[in-house]
Amino acid sequence: MTSAGMDKGASRPLLAAAVLGGAGLVVWLIARRLAGGGVPYMNDFVSYWAVGRLLLDGGNPYDVEAILELQRSIGSRFVDAGVVRNPPWTLPLLLPFASLGFASGWYAWTLSQVVLVGGCAAALWRLFAGRARPAAAIGLAFAFPPALFVALGGQIGGVLLLGLTGFTWAISRRKDVVAGLFLALLTLKPHVLLPFGIAVLLWTLRERRIRPLIGAALGVAAGSLVSLLLQPDVFSQYFEFARLQVPDEDLVSTPGAALRLLFGFDRFWVQWLPAAVGIGWVTLYFTRRFESWEWRREMPLLAAVSWLSAPYGWVYDMVLLLPTVLDGAVRIEAAADPSLTRRTMTVYLLAGVVIWAQQLAFGSGVIHAWVGPAVLVAWLWVRARTAGADLLEVNPRKSGRGLE
Secondary structure, rough: OOOOHHHHHHHHHHHHHHHHHHHHHHHHHHHHHHOOOOOOOOOOOHHHHHHHHHHHHHOOOOOHHHHHHHHHHHHHOOOOOOOOOOOHHHHHHHHHHHOHHHHHHHHHHHHHHHHHHHHHHHHHHHHHHOOOOOHHHHHHHHHHHHHHHHHHOOOOOOHHHHHHHHHHHHHHHOOHHHHHHHHHHHHHHHHHHHHHHHHHHHHHHOOOOHHHHHHHHHHHHHHHHHHHHOOHHHHHHHHHHHHHHOOOOOOOOOOOHHHHHHOOOOOHHHHHHHHHHHHHHHHHHHHHHHHHHHHHHHHHHHHHHHHHHHOOOOOHHHHHHHHHHHHHHHHHHHHHOOOHHHHHHHHHHHHHHHHHHHHHOOOOOHHOOHHHHHHHHHHHHHHHHHEEHHHHHHHHOOOHHOOO
């Protein structure tokens, strides 16, 4: 390797760290602005912290009144308790942060989400392109507003993105049990990845590679064991909580919610129509593609279709569209067409401005339902325009060494 190449390679981690640090600074400055100068402020992390604290103390992590009381004890003015609907085996993920005071936990949680999103963006670029460009990947990721909304809203989307990215990386290396452990992370919010989950199930059955499912079962079992050790009744508490749930009255950020708005708010079942269509589509799609199935190629499309099929989800859950966004960027770079790059980058940044304007004006509701379809249409258009520049084809890596 030449000295110039060595210098370039050595500068990549520094550049990536600078971009990631810049993203963290942006989160900090926006957070201060939204909170009127007061940081930490009350966002969804207060719910995760309260639920984790109750579990650590041996309480009921699904007790609405106990959660609300604990939130109020740290100054929350939320009228309703932000109950975490995630199943018991996922709750141990909250414990390291709940073991800290609220302020310390808030900072640690926010930082962890920034690092997870940025790290996954860099890993996704390498998965799709076969080479690293961490600064570009991280910069593009945080130019997509939902990536910032995860940290600003105190949400857990970084962990979901880690599950999606880690599964694809591990399965491409034939580390099937590890892939299954990453898959277990997606059970935090399985409803936003229904077609992806169906594809995994069909693929494991077709390939007779059940180790990913074994790994997922091990992850669920380990999480369940920790929760049971802290609260032996946690599963009965969860089932009782789930039994008392009623259909959400909020119009969320999914296409299904837009359909519900169109056909009648009282028809909650309409919100599930895209899920049925998505499951049907992925079943047919897999039967036609299984002979040449490659997870690195298929994951961007599956991620987008999964979001479009989700019956429930908010704008910050759209961080799961990042694989689609970044794969499109990799294809555009491979095409080496300056005009195409300028046009797509302009549209991408303008779309980000629109999403930010909507969020500030209207919040996280159905106003954002167009984003998922727009990302999918844009990705399909880019794929058609750059059909001859697929990096996975022009740089074949039969041995997988390009990912090492």
